[in-house]
Amino acid sequence: GYVPSKADRITSLVSQQVDLAIDEGDIILFTVDAIEGVTPLDREIADSLRKNGKRVLLVVNKVDNEKREQVIYDFFKLGFERIFPVSSIHGRGVAELLDEIVKLIPEKRLEDVEKRIKLAIIGRPNVGKSSFFNRIIDEERVIVDEKPGTTRDAIDTDFEFEGEKLTIIDTAGIRRKPRVRTDLEYYTIKRAIGALLLCDVAMVMVDGSV
Template sequence: MSLPIVAIIGRPNVGKSMLVNRLASSQNAIVHDEPGITRDRTYQQAFWRDRDFLVVDTGGLIFDDDTEFLPSIREQAIAALQESQAAIFVVDGQAGPTPADEEIAQWIRQQSIPVLLAVNKCESPEQGIIQAAQFWELNLGEPYPISSIHGNGTGELLDELVNHLPPNAEIPEQPEINIAIVGRPNVGKSTLLNTITGESRAIVSPVSGTTRDAIDMRVERNGKIYRLIDTAGIRKKKNVEYGAEFFGINRAFKAIKRADVVLLVIDAVDGITEQDQKLANRIIEEGRAAVIIMNKWDAVEKDAYTIYEYETHVKDRFYFLEWAEVLFVSALTGKRVEKTLDAIDRAAGEHQRRVSTAVINEVLQEALAWHSPPATRQGKQGKIYYGTQVRIQPPTITLFVNDPKRFNDNYRRYIDRQFREALGFTGTPIRLLWRGKRVREVERTINPATRV
């Protein structure tokens, strides 16, 4: 990552994620009154005075407990500190210094990195000075009283922080391909992210629901920048209670919306479920390009016909997603994972592809020659005058007709199929907009230059 990094560390439930959201002027980090919500390290961009930097949120540090995810959370926090230029140690001003704070402070003093001590939950400026004074005993320098909720004191904290960060460099902007990795819980999304990036970026566990935040990771290959976004596993709505999982799933849906390409990860052992189909529909509704990843292929018992049987199964269950490329991979062993970025390149290219009006109308003329539009019971036949592509991401084609109501679903699917066969658009949905004559007449009165 090109920007300097600032690690936010501390014990559980002291308000680290709230501070990250305050510094980044966002609501991307999950904030919930429950210890252990944040597990992986997540990055957000921040700015103060003349400095751009990244703040990395980390899970709560506990050194004397190795249950559940705590060892992995420690590894993620240590990794964040190692790649940072500075750190902010967050403590709870209302609780006062605790043995856990003292243990973290002792560990921090052994690190060769500038650390600022932020005493959070100091909502009253007068009382905050008294609360902060208790933390001089941690021997980490001046404690800064702040309120992550209200923003009190964060300006003074940032004024000191930027003194430890390098000045902004002239970094040429490079376009990024945003890739959301989505799927049901425990299908191998985090393992796939780690395998693609070549590092333990996300915590991997057989426990369902390990990933909660949407985790961004940048990868560069052949001069292209990819931003991979690991997301929480998405279960059926009726099974999700309000809390960490609810917030994680909302962030997964937001990740789909801001992605260029979505990797829909399927457990090859379980096969395609109804929930997988609902996720595929969500991708289509958002107009995102997609690649279907059949993961855990190493765990499937195979013979010479297995892959063909699976391909048939995928086509049957994802008949509405037939345009998406399918990869059979093993994120655990790395088999065929290298093909993923190639498939992403193809899908992203088609997602922003533009076709000339002349070519579109050639396809239309041939389609009309093979199959004329249907006629109503009164003998009135539909007419397609011409078509033109009006948008990309996804490719959107407007068809100007005499009356959209005269074109039934079967004929609309026929036209869609003709465009696919002639123009490809592998990896991306295409949208057809049927515009009637009356609309065109209204447009012409508003803008005389509108084409007839």
Template sequence: MMKDATLVALIGRPNVGKSTLFNRLSRRRDALVDPTPGVTRDRHYARVVWEDHPFILVDTGGIDDEDDTITNHIRHQAMLAIEEADIIFFLMDGREGLTPSDVEIVALLRRTEKNVFFIVNKIDSPEIEAGLLTPFWELGVEPLWALSADHGYGLNTLMAGVLPCLEQSEVKDHLPAETMRLAFLGRPNVGKSSMINAIIGQERMVVTDLAGTTRDAVDTLVTRDPYTYLLIDTAGIRRKGKTTDKLEKFSVLKALKALGRCDVALVLIDAEEGVTEQDTKVIGYTQDQGRALIILINKWDLIQNDRRRQEQVLEAVRSAVTFVPFAPVFKVSALTGLGIRRLFPEIGKVYRQFHRRFPTAVLNRLLAEAVERHQPPMYRGRRLKFYYTAQLGTAPPLFAVVANAPKGIHFSYQRYLTNYFRDGLGLDSVPVRLLFRERSGRKSKPATR
């Protein structure tokens, strides 16, 4: 079994409340949406956890922002959501009432087999619910979900209806045990498909110089005795404002879904073009979902005779990815095969660290040693105390640290403990997360990744 990344897309006319609902869901206390220091990225998606059920929430209004008629604009949103999303939230405006555009899109959505939730927003109380819902009954869809994204009315009821759909996201993948799932990500034309072809040694995929050839995630199973790898090719992630093909608008969603399926994300950077802001965004996506990460500087053969350019590219990459200092960096060429042989031993090392478990006794000794070497500061007149620690999970390694005042632990000390755990446990190549809790079990925010 594996847990697929359930994608929930918000669609609807402008000003019906998509962004308000997005913000309300993504800013929940248990939503993993805190930005990683050092990376700028758009906020049109978020990983949300509701009642221990994770999903990816996407505000399509932020992604598909075209100068177009409202009807065509929303039709494209709906078509893209039907193609890419697992669950669709279609929002309508209860204050404005039913519009011809709503009718047209509902007719389109009724033909899909996806889970669609028809939501009438801006209903603030039960007293006005019946009156505002009445015009929408003529759509002939049920149930209609009354909601106030602004005030939260109806949200718990809506999400209670969504949870069974999230539970259905667990699917069988029929892969051999211990298969290493590798997702190849990056901007269009950076060489993802070519890299996979170089790895498998045969032309199994369409490889051209036309950016955006790969529209869907393509899986290839490779066995290199005694290990098995699932190679996931993804559509390139274009920089906003540079895309004319509407299908490319959701390429980021394909990448996000692929990340939900992989253990290790391999992000390709073009050695000739150098690192770009979009490259750092792609890397940021991998850390939003807590994936192990390897950075591949592809097309190194194009600058192999230019030592100055090599140094410039390496320094630019180091500066751009300071927020993921653990990520291995490889100089490779899909065309010549440079660096590919050295890649697989590193993948194995990263995979093992990503899934490694540790005895609680070892963790507690490490915590005591860290506190002894660097005493925690005072907080509100008393010394911070750390009682014990335990591993909560793997992929990535996640540890709970129980303290007397988690809110008083300064970011710098959180970072110190995270790095001490990383060094002491030999987790030098993967993200490590510490979660600080009070004895009562209440959570605080995760430490640095």
């Protein structure tokens, strides 16, 4: 039979985390690091994102000055049509990105006017996802509430931009070797609780042999 190689297993762990993280959002903000450049893990994440049909915007963070604009072209390697250079520290490019996000919304809103569009920030550790999250909510501070994730640092915050109701979600950094017990379990448990809240009858199954 088919024996997955170590490389396959590593890839699937990455795509597993990508799938779980993107499930959280309607629009995915795939964040990469201009100082580090394109890394193999960025490529893996990009490949996993392509397999999924969600709308993805490539955000190149840490573009703090014009000089650094020159390195962003390298990120076209990741296969996205457009690149959004931002600096979470200085705030460069953030308004342009939010404008683009708002442009993507109308189609969705026709279906359900009350639906909040969820933006999920995903990417490998240390690219500046949390800094980017903070920058967005600081700039557009019409925050309704902030919900910390259980044990993970996954946090979502409601905010408004140009009259649009949005939610932004900071997710755990995607790793080659996820901290399975925390990163993956967080989403699994969250989903199980979600199902429990939606159902009318919950069946509890126990192991009679113990």
